[in-house]
Amino acid sequence: MIRTDDLTVSFGETRALDGVDLRVRDGEFVTILGPSGCGKTTLLRAIGGLQSPTAGDVRVDGRPPAAAQTAGDLGFVFQNHTLLPWKSALGNVTFLRRLAGKDPAPEAARDLLATMGLAGYEDARPAALSGGMNQRVSIARALHLGADVLLMDEPFGELDELTREEMGIAVRRVWQREDRTIVFVTHSVPEAVLLADRCFVMCGPPGRIVRAVDVELPRPRDETVLESAPFHRTVATVRTVLSEGADAIQ
Numbered sequence: 001m002i003r004t005d006d007l008t009v010s011f012g013e014t015r016a017l018d019g020v021d022l023r024v025r026d027g028e029f030v031t032i033l034g035p036s037g038c039g040k041t042t043l044l045r046a047i048g049g050l051q052s053p054t055a056g057d058v059r060v061d062g063r064p065p066a067a068a069q070t071a072g073d074l075g076f077v078f079q080n081h082t083l084l085p086w087k088s089a090l091g092n093v094t095f096l097r098r099l100a101g102k103d104p105a106p107e108a109a110r111d112l113l114a115t116m117g118l119a120g121y122e123d124a125r126p127a128a129l130s131g132g133m134n135q136r137v138s139i140a141r142a143l144h145l146g147a148d149v150l151l152m153d154e155p156f157g158e159l160d161e162l163t164r165e166e167m168g169i170a171v172r173r174v175w176q177r178e179d180r181t182i183v184f185v186t187h188s189v190p191e192a193v194l195l196a197d198r199c200f201v202m203c204g205p206p207g208r209i210v211r212a213v214d215v216e217l218p219r220p221r222d223e224t225v226l227e228s229a230p231f232h233r234t235v236a237t238v239r240t241v242l243s244e245g246a247d248a249i250q
């Protein structure tokens with residue numbers, strides 16, 4: 001379980017997070033949604049141990065995030081993928097597992113690249129791939145690491161809408177097969193609903209959680225979900241919560 005208790009993060013005069021109490025259950029796929037500057041990235045970085053709390057506490061499976069990271073239980077995907085330029089797509093995907101002392105499992109890495117729509121590009125170096133393709137390589141790399149908890153910050157930022165939907169569904173498929181916990185930050189309401197079991201809506205600054213919206217859609221999900229009435233209903237609910245912002249905090 002991931003839990004934050006009364007988590008507050010300030011940067012000088014700016015209070016980026018203000019008393020955030022978050023609970024994410026093991027095996028859950030949650031999204032964090034909110035307007036620009038409301039503290040989504042700061043929250044994700046605090047969960048990952050990359051940002052120290054000014055006050056309050058963060059625990060990942062009962063441990064401080066740094067301990068979870070040292071144990072290889074935390075994986076990250078950020079907007080700016082940091083692939084090694086001299087390694088192929090396949091080499092980049094297997095590299096982190098090798099570094100963590102795990103079996104590099106190249107066949108599974110090939111499968112993941114194919115799931116990400118990159119079959120045939122295994123030997124290509126980052127310079128020969130588009131930004132969106134490199135983003136998909138970095139997602140495959142994070143999934144391949146096999147960490148229990150995966151933190152993803154706008155990982156589809158460079159992708160067009162159709163590819164975003166395809167990648168979202170692919171990530172959910174891997175998540176469901178391998179029983180991970182995923183915390184996924186996004187600006188996009190449809191994406192937040194398509195992917196999540198629960199969607200945390202934030203407002204700010206100072207960043208606070210307005211509400212957790214349960215997403216009751218079928219599993220596994222595919223593109224047809226996007227046309228369904230429950231999907232549109234949930235999107236409408238989330239939009240209302242977003243527009244009410246701080247007024248919706250009970």
Ligand SMILES: Nc1ncnc2c1ncn2[C@@H]1O[C@H](COP(=O)(O)OP(=O)(O)OP(=O)(O)O)[C@@H](O)[C@H]1O
Pocket residue numbers: 011014015016034035036037038039040041042043187205
């Ligand atoms: N390192 C930093 N130094 C100073 N202020 C910061 C720093 N990081 C974030 N902030 C401020 O904290 C607030 C929250 O920023 P954060 O990046 O977490 O928001 P966000 O919701 O992820 O935004 P976006 O959706 O635009 O990426 C903003 O006011 C931002 O300017």
